[in-house]
Amino acid sequence: MNDSHAVVVGGGIGGLSAALALHRRGWRVTVLERAAELREVGAGLSLMANAVRGLDALGLGPALRRGGHGEAPGGIRDRHGRWLSRVDAAEMIRQLGxxxxxxxxxxxxxxxxxxxxxxxxxxxxxxEHVESGPDHAEVRYQGPDGPHTLEADLVVGADGLRSRVRAQLWPRHPGPVYAGSTTWRAAIAFPHPIPAAITWGPGAEFGMVPIGDGQLYWYGALNAPPGGRAPDELAVLREHFGDWHAPIPALLAATPPDVVLRNDIHHLPVPLPSYVCGRVALLGDAAHPMTPNLGQGAGQAIEDAVVLGAVCADGAGGVPAALAAYDRQRRGRSQSVARASHVAGRLGQQLHNPIAFAARNTALRITPARVMLRSMARYADWRPPADSASSAS
Structure with missing residues (x-):
């Protein structure tokens, strides 16, 4: 093991993925999480092929396949249950492996x-403060036992949507803004087999994803003003989605009110000019917060982590060149995916004009399934750097 030290700010999926990617390259890592408990707040995830390949490169693919659920073919429906577009599982495997x-x-x-x-x-x-010099970086933080200062060869800012690292290093950047939609999510026990699918109504979307062990993740999204709250969030969902096709009413009926999470959706309309400042690199939502419409938020963070580990394989001595390579490899792709996700939301969940809505649905019905799959697959068609999967554990 080399003597290189990295500090990762943020203990979410992106931060832990980065820590593991560096660990597999022989780095010593300190993960600093602001919350009092290291846990993930949320419900479920749909990991596309790129994310699955990234997790394979981190050595976690087999365990997650056992603990998750390989998604059955689904597609897009209207609120009455009519299919607008179907996904062919065999064709998906042929295109993406x-x-x-x-x-x-x-x-x-x-x-x-x-x-x-x-x-x-x-x-x-x-x-509280991150400083990057030519030969090392420094992180100052408050722990439960008082102030601490850490020196590091590399600092990874993986502290999410409201990243303090991003705000400090790019103080004039306008930051994330509300994307126009609010989402509700829950993971529930629901043993009945159903395909992963989404349903569109005017200015609304409902999605469902089996996540293994007899559980299912669902979400509902609506055009809404930001900052809203309701005494009974589940009642809001029943009002909007209660008469949609089966099994949506049954899913809502099976959901305990206290497990429903509500979050406004944000994105970064002004992309960052770089993900790197000295010996500090941003990753995941700290670098490229995006709407969830392509299901790529976690996937792009995992990609970031795998690439970061690969470029840092030579240890601390080559950090500046490694981070330049990281920025070069990751910024263009992740920002392109973020833009595409925002457009997908505008043309999908957020579309509410009756004429545009009907035209969009008609276009989906007449578009061959293989063409639709190809358009989605280009965002999931990513392979880790050639030597990522073979790095030492």
Whole structure:
């Protein structure tokens, strides 16, 4: 093992993936998580082929396949249940080499966490300042026992949508903005087999993804003003989705009110000019927060992590060149996916004009399934760097 040290700010999926990718390259890593408990807040994830390949490169693919659910072919429906577009599973495998994987966020987070030495993970650690010099970086943070300063060869800013690292290093950047939609999510026990699919109504979308172990992840999204809250969020969903096709009413009926999460959707309309400042690299939502319409948020963070580990394989001595390569390899692709996801939301869930809505649905019905799949597959058609999967554990 080399003596290179990295500090990862943020203990979510992106941060832990980065820590594991560096660990597999021989780095020593300190993960600083602001929350008092290291856990993932959320419901489920649909991991596309690129994310699955990234997790394979991190050595976690087999465990997650056991703990998740290989998604059955589905597609897009209207609110009455009529199919607008279907996904052919055999064609998906032919194009991408694998299917998508539905998994509970907590399962993925736990699998990442357990692959790292427990002593590397620090909670209740509030980062106050990051400084990058030519030869090393420095992180100052408040822990439960007082202030600390860490020196590092590399700092990874993986502290999410409201990244303090991003705000400090790019103080004039306008930051994320509300994308116009609010989403509700839950993971519930639902043993009946159903395909992963989404349904569109005017200004509304409902999705469902089996995530293994008799569980199912669902979400509902609506055009809405930001910052809204309701005394009973489940009642809001029943009002909007209660008369949609089966099994949507049954899913809502099977959902305990206290497991429903509500979040406004944000994105970064002004892309960052770089993901790197000195010896600090941004990753995941800290670098490229995006709408969920392509199911690529976690996947792009995992890609970031795998590439970061690959370019940093030579240890601390080559960090500046490694981070230049990281920025070159990741910024164009991730920002392109973020733009495409925003457009997909505008033409999908957010579309509410009756004429445009009807025209969009008609276009979907007459478009060959293989053409639709090809248009989606280009975002999931990513392979890790050639030597990622063979790096030492």
């Amino acid at each position: 694998t299917t998508a994987l539905g998994v509970h966020r907590a399962t993925l987070h736990r699998t990442l966490r357990e692959a790292l030495p427990a002593s590397w993970l620090h909670t209740d650690a509030k980062v």
